[in-house]
Amino acid sequence: xxxxxxxxxxxxxxxxxxxxxxxxxxxxxxxxxxxxxxxxxxxxxxxxxxxxxxxxxxxxxxxxxxxxxxxxxxxxxxxxxxxxxxxxxxxxxxxxxxxxxxxxxxxxxxxxxxxxxxxxxxxxxxxxxxxxxxxxxxxxxxxxxxxxxxxxxxxxxxxxxxxxxxxxxxxxxxxxxxxxxxxxxxxxxxxxxxxxxxxxxxxxxxxxxxxxxxxxxxxxxxxxxxxxxxxxxxxxxxxxxxxxxxxxxxxxxxxxxxxxxxxxxxxxxxxxxxxxxxxxxxxxxxxxxxxxxxxxxxxxxxxxxxxxxxxxxxxxxxxxxxxxxxxxxxxxxxxxxxxxxxxxxxxxxxxxxxxxxxxxxxxxxxxxxxxxxxxxxxxxxxxxxxxxxxxxxxxxxxxxxxxxx
Amino acid sequence: xxxxxxxxxxxxxxxxxxxxxxxxxxxxxxxxxxxxxxxxxxxxxxxxxxxxxxxxxxxxxxxxxxxxxxxxxxxxxxxxxxxxxxxxxxxxxxxxxxxxxxxxxxxxxxxxxxxxxxxxxxxxxxxxxxxxxxxxxxxxxxxxxxxxxxxxxxxxxxxxxxxxxxxxxxxxxxxxxxxxxxxxxxxxxxxxxxxxxxxxxxxxxxxxxxxxxxxxxxxxxxxxxxxxxxxxxxxxxxxxxxxxxxxxxx
Ligand SMILES: Nc1ncnc2c1ncn2[C@@H]1O[C@H](COP(=O)(O)OP(=O)(O)OP(=O)(O)O)[C@@H](O)[C@H]1O
Ligand SMILES: [Mg+2]
Numbered sequence: 001x002x003x004x005x006x007x008x009x010x011x012x013x014x015x016x017x018x019x020x021x022x023x024x025x026x027x028x029x030x031x032x033x034x035x036x037x038x039x040x041x042x043x044x045x046x047x048x049x050x051x052x053x054x055x056x057x058x059x060x061x062x063x064x065x066x067x068x069x070x071x072x073x074x075x076x077x078x079x080x081x082x083x084x085x086x087x088x089x090x091x092x093x094x095x096x097x098x099x100x101x102x103x104x105x106x107x108x109x110x111x112x113x114x115x116x117x118x119x120x121x122x123x124x125x126x127x128x129x130x131x132x133x134x135x136x137x138x139x140x141x142x143x144x145x146x147x148x149x150x151x152x153x154x155x156x157x158x159x160x161x162x163x164x165x166x167x168x169x170x171x172x173x174x175x176x177x178x179x180x181x182x183x184x185x186x187x188x189x190x191x192x193x194x195x196x197x198x199x200x201x202x203x204x205x206x207x208x209x210x211x212x213x214x215x216x217x218x219x220x221x222x223x224x225x226x227x228x229x230x231x232x233x234x235x236x237x238x239x240x241x242x243x244x245x246x247x248x249x250x251x252x253x254x255x256x257x258x259x260x261x262x263x264x265x266x267x268x269x270x271x272x273x274x275x276x277x278x279x280x281x282x283x284x285x286x287x288x289x290x291x292x293x294x295x296x297x298x299x300x301x302x303x304x305x306x307x308x309x310x311x312x313x314x315x316x317x318x319x320x321x322x323x324x325x326x327x328x329x330x331x332x333x334x335x336x337x338x339x340x341x342x343x344x345x346x347x348x349x350x351x352x353x354x355x356x357x358x359x360x361x362x363x364x365x366x367x368x369x370x371x372x373x374x375x376x377x378x379x380x381x382x383x384x385x386x387x388x389x390x391x392x393x394x395x396x397x398x399x400x401x402x403x404x405x
Numbered sequence: 406x407x408x409x410x411x412x413x414x415x416x417x418x419x420x421x422x423x424x425x426x427x428x429x430x431x432x433x434x435x436x437x438x439x440x441x442x443x444x445x446x447x448x449x450x451x452x453x454x455x456x457x458x459x460x461x462x463x464x465x466x467x468x469x470x471x472x473x474x475x476x477x478x479x480x481x482x483x484x485x486x487x488x489x490x491x492x493x494x495x496x497x498x499x500x501x502x503x504x505x506x507x508x509x510x511x512x513x514x515x516x517x518x519x520x521x522x523x524x525x526x527x528x529x530x531x532x533x534x535x536x537x538x539x540x541x542x543x544x545x546x547x548x549x550x551x552x553x554x555x556x557x558x559x560x561x562x563x564x565x566x567x568x569x570x571x572x573x574x575x576x577x578x579x580x581x582x583x584x585x586x587x588x589x590x591x592x593x594x595x596x597x598x599x600x601x602x603x604x605x606x607x608x609x610x611x612x613x614x615x616x617x618x619x620x621x622x623x624x625x626x627x628x629x630x631x632x633x634x635x636x637x638x639x640x641x642x643x644x645x646x647x648x649x650x651x652x653x654x655x
Contacts, residue, residue: 353493354456355493356493356494356495358453358455358456358477358493359489359492359493359495360495360503360507361454361476361477361478361481362453362454362455362477362478362480362481362487362489363481363503363507363510363563363567364478364481364482364507364508364510364511364514364567365478365506365507365510366476366478366510367476367478369506369510370478373495373498373503373506374495374498376497376498377495377496377497377498377546377547378496378497379497380496380497380498381497
C-alpha cells in the first residue's frame, strides 16, 4: 500500500507527532519515577535489523504443546489456526468496514488524551496486528505468539468477547534479537462474557538490549469476567501497563502478575483500574522476586468513581528481596469517590525466611534448591491462577531462571 | 550410631548445652525428658545443623564420623531426621511435591535414581496409609494452614517417606489427640528396626507406655543428669524433676 492509500498511516503519523511532543519519559514523571529510563533513549543502531523471514524453528520452539497457535512476526499474521470454532481471526490489515474505522477512531481518541509517549509509540510503530473475536461459549484455548525479529516493533492485538461468549488465550511474546517490542492488547468483554488470559514474556534476559513494553486496555461490561495473569523476567526495560475500566455492575476483574528478576534487569508494573460502575469487583495480586542488581516496581491505582457504589476492590503487592543490592518500590493507591465501597490495598517487602530455608535443608534439599522451593511457594498464588499448564510451566521456568527464550 | 561426648553448645553467645553426653545404638529407642528450657530442642537443632547453634566444644559423631562440618542437607542424606517441636510453615509449597523433592535429594546423594511423579505417587499413597493420614494431605501446603496436631502427623509422614536411620522426634506427641497419639505411636513402633534408632523427646509417660523405650534420660541444665529404664519415666510422672535433678547434683 502506498502512503496515500494506507488508512492506518494518518493515525500512526499523528501518534508519532504526539510522542515527539511529549518527549521521552523522565523519572520526574509520577508514572515513570521508579524506572531506569535511559534505555529508552537508545540509539536505533543498537537494534538488530528485522529479519526478512523468521526460521520455522524459531517459531516452533515457542509453540506451546496442546494449543493451536496464532503467530505474529513483526506485526504480521504469519500463521493462524485453520479452524477455530466460534472464533474469528482477522489480520488488522484485512479488517473490514466499519470495524476498521471504529478502531482507528478509538486510537485517535486515545491519542488525544494519552500522555505516555511509549503508548503513542505502540501506535506509531504499529506494523500490524490481529483482531480476535469470540462469539461462542467454552472455546478451546488459543496461543497468541507475538515475535519481534529485530528493530522497533509495534503489534496490536484487539480482542472482542461477545456478550455471553468465553475465550481463553495464552499470549507469549518474544524478541529473537535486540529489539523494542510494544505489544498492546485492546480488550472489550461484552455483558456476561468471560476472558481468561495467561501471558508470558518469554525472552529478554538472554538479550541485553531487548526492551519490552506491554499494554493492556480492558473494558468490562455488565457481569463480564476477566482473569489476566502475567509472568515476566524483565530485561533492559520491561514495563507492563494495564488500564481497565469496569463499565457494568456484576463485573469481576482479576489481575495477577509475577516478576522474577536477576542481574541488571528491570521490570515495572503499572496498573490503573477504574470502577465506573458499582457493585462490581476487582482483584489485583502482583508478586516480585528480585535478585542481584535488579530493579522492579509496582505502581497501582484503583479509582472508584462517583456513583460506583458497592464496589469491592482489592490490591496486593508482595515482594521478595533476595539481595540487598536489588531494589523494589511499591505504590498501591486508592482513590474512592463512591459510597459503600469495600477497598483494601497492601504491600510487603520481605527476605527469604532463614527458618524456612533451614527446615527445607534439614529434609535434604540443598541451599539453592531450598531457596528455589521458597520462591516457588511465594509465587504460587500467582502461578496457580494460570489456567494453561504450558503457560504455568513457562512461568515456573522463569522462576528457576531457565527460560532463555 | 549417635555418639555425643561432652557437648557444649551456645546460641547468641549464651551457653545452653553444657557437657552433654549421649550414646544411641542401632536398634534402640531412647527417650529424653527434661524441664522446659533445659536444652532438648537445642540438642535436636544442633544435631540437624541449625546455623544459630554453635558447638563450642565436645564431639558429635554419627556412625563414627564427625557431623559438625556437614551442611544440614548432608546430615539428612546420611540418614538423620528431626521431627521438630514446631514444624515450620512453608506457604505455597505443595506437600507431595516437597516430599518427592526431599526423597529425590536423598536418593541422588546416595547414587540412586530419582523417582518420577508416577513412581512416587504409589509410594506416597502407601506411606500415607501406613501412618493413617488423610490422602487429601498430599495436596495441602507444607504445614501452612495445618493445625498443631496435623503438623506433627505430617512430620511422621515425612519420616516414613524419607526412611532415616536415626529419627529424633521432639515432642511429636504434644498436641495430638488421644486417637492420633495411638496412630503415631503405632507408626513409630512399626518404624523400629534393628538398623534404625529412634529418640523420643517427650514430657509425658503416655507416649512411652505406647512406645517402650530401652533407655530414658533426663536432660536438665544442658546435660544428661540421669538415665534409666522405663521406670524412670514413671517416677518423673509421679514426682516431677526437682528431686531427681537435686539427687543428681546438677
Ligand atoms: N535461637 C535461640 N535464641 C536464643 N535463645 C535460645 C534459642 N534457642 C534456645 N534458646 C534458649 O535455650 C534454652 C533451651 O531452649 P530449648 O528450646 O532447647 O529448651 P527445651 O528443653 O526444648 O524446652 P521445652 O521443653 O519447653 O521445649 C532456653 O532458655 C531458650 O530460651
Ligand atoms: Mg523443646
